[in-house]
Amino acid sequence: xxxxxxxxxxxxxxxxxxxxxxxxxxxxxxxxxxxxxxxxxxxxxxxxxxxxxxxxxxxxxxxxxxxxxxxxxxxxxxxxxxxxxxxxxxxxxxxxxxxxxxxxxxxxxxxxxxxxxxxxxxxxxxxxxxxxxxxxx
Numbered sequence: 001x002x003x004x005x006x007x008x009x010x011x012x013x014x015x016x017x018x019x020x021x022x023x024x025x026x027x028x029x030x031x032x033x034x035x036x037x038x039x040x041x042x043x044x045x046x047x048x049x050x051x052x053x054x055x056x057x058x059x060x061x062x063x064x065x066x067x068x069x070x071x072x073x074x075x076x077x078x079x080x081x082x083x084x085x086x087x088x089x090x091x092x093x094x095x096x097x098x099x100x101x102x103x104x105x106x107x108x109x110x111x112x113x114x115x116x117x118x119x120x121x122x123x124x125x126x127x128x129x130x131x132x133x134x135x136x137x
Contacts, residue, residue: 025103030073034069037052041070052090057134073095078090078091
């Protein structure tokens with residue numbers, strides 16, 4: 001019935017992916033959204049909250065809520081920017097740095113699983129096409 005419906009098929013796929021990523025990050029006590037946000041912070045320490053929202057393709061309030069959760073878990077700290085008094089920098093804590101390799105490994109395992117199921121070339125093609133569609137919309 002919905003074979004040609006972009007909304008139905010992408011949300012159906014998103015639900016399935018959400019389950020996989022939830023399992024991958026469960027041992028860290030993180031949701032997939034928190035884990036991906038933390039991974040960006042670990043790769044780009046000192047990023048402004050606004051830049052993180054843009055990087056994650058989420059709204060500023062959604063980014064703030066995600067950061068609130070990571071802060072409560074003791075994984076990040078927010079510091080005033082020395083360069084711009086209007087901005088807040090986000091830094092990973094030692095606790096976050098200690099799980100960085102584990103987060104990346106868990107993420108890599110899920111990616112490896114999907115590449116095996118779909119084939120590496122098909123996987124990369126699908127991801128590339130989805131990114132392109134997202135940028136156009």
